[in-house]
Amino acid sequence: MKESVYLSELFWVCLKIGLITFGGGYTMIPYFYSEILVKRKWFEEEEFIDILTVSQSVPGAISVNAAFNIGLCKRGFWGGLAAVLGMVIPAFLAIIILLIFFLNIRDESLIRKGIVGIITASAALICLSAIRLSKKVFEKSRIDNIIISMVVFFAIYLFDADIIWLILIGIIIGVLRYYHMSGKSDKENIEEQNRADV
Amino acid sequence: MLQLVNIYLIFFKLGLFGFGGGYVILPLLFQQIEITGLIPTAEFPDILALSQMTPGPIVINAATYIGFRSNGIIGSVVATLGVLTPSMVLVILLVSIMNRCKGSLLVTCIIQGVRPVTVGMIFTAALYFLEITVFNGQILSSDVTKMGTDFINLLPAGLFTLVLILAMKTRINPIFLSVGAGITGMFFF
Secondary structure, eight states: OOOOOOHHHHHHHHHHHHHHOBSOGGGGHHHHIIIIIIISOOSOHHHHHHHHHHHHHSSSOHHHHHHHHHHHHHHHHHHHHHHHHHHHHHHHHHHHHHHHHHHHHTTSHHHHHHHHHHHHHHHHHHHHHHHHHHHHHTGGGOHHHHHHHHHHHHHHHHHOOOHHHHHHHHHHHHHHHHHHGGGSOHHHHHHHHHHHHO | OHHHHHHHHHHHHHHHHOTTOGGGHHHHHHHHHHHHTSSOGGGHHHHHHHHHHSBBOHHHHHHHHHHHHHHHHHHHHHHHHHHHHHHHHHHHHHHHHHTSHHHHHHHHHHHHHHHHHHHHHHHHHHHHHHHHHTBSSOSTTSOGGGOOGGGBOHHHHHHHHHHHHHHHHSOOOHHHHHHHHHHHHHHHO
16 A cells, blocks of 8 residues: 655654664564554554564564565655664664764773663563563473574573574474475464464 | 675674564674674673663664774664665565465464574573673583572672563663663662
8 A cells, every 4th residue: 555655754753763762673663553553544453463574574673674664565665765764873873972972981980880780781671571582482382492492592502503503493494384284274374373473 | 895895794694684683683693793703792791781772773773883893984884784685675575475375374484483593592692691790600501519699799680680570560661771770880880
């Protein structure tokens, strides 16, 4: 559904979202929801869910994927590019500006202590994401998934295994499961997988 | 010039294999930096801390940081473009096959196959930073019998627990938790 949305509007909406959200990822979804769906009514609820599904399926920053997909749906490639620029510019400039100051003071003991404090909070936030993610992946006591996660964890932690290979193995497992599922009808399978996704 | 191509390729790889975004990508990013020696590994805590304190996606923050430290502003631009390229190409590809049932099911299966891998990855990220702040050294490969009170730093352990509980039970914006923890660190650590 392509309606006349200005490239500049795509840019500004994403700039706004990119400017007010910290941490990225799933924290941005509510902002997208209120700006794109509630305020501007650019999509139907169902289309929006499709956009989120694609954004989470594709590797890379989820909010960037979502911005690109929204722009793509509205104004094609250039729309996507305008939206991505809006999303990326605040993140980019903020780091550059902060770094210019930070590099002069980063060895001060007060700053080091502050960094340790922030890292401690980050560790907690990462743990929370890890717990939420594993709840999703391990639901219905998926023994196979639990084993894969543990193997990956120890392979990285103890043996410094190449993570790209581990991801490739995950992709291969997914492809094998796809061929294994050929017994059921496609529609049935998709519905089942989508339910597991939400 | 060669260095810039190198940066682009590192971040292209990150964008191509970084399923799950955000924190999940950190172990992959750190490993790539370790292998290539782009910037010193001692800066990993600073990368996370600054990414946490600035708006926008963590992946973009980190790419900008590392690019800048390696090659200045040009490095930042190249790193950011590198991480964006695969995402954009793959979104276009995926949108075009979403309408066909078969392709869509295959994609869903791949995502489901990669997910448990990302769970393992994100736990190593959590442990990596815990070992820097809350624990002194490695948890799993240390001698368990020697783990006395000096193995755990009590103040960071308390702060960690507090932030975890606040993030779980309340709707406080994570930025305030980070700022609060930073100030706490400055005055009490």
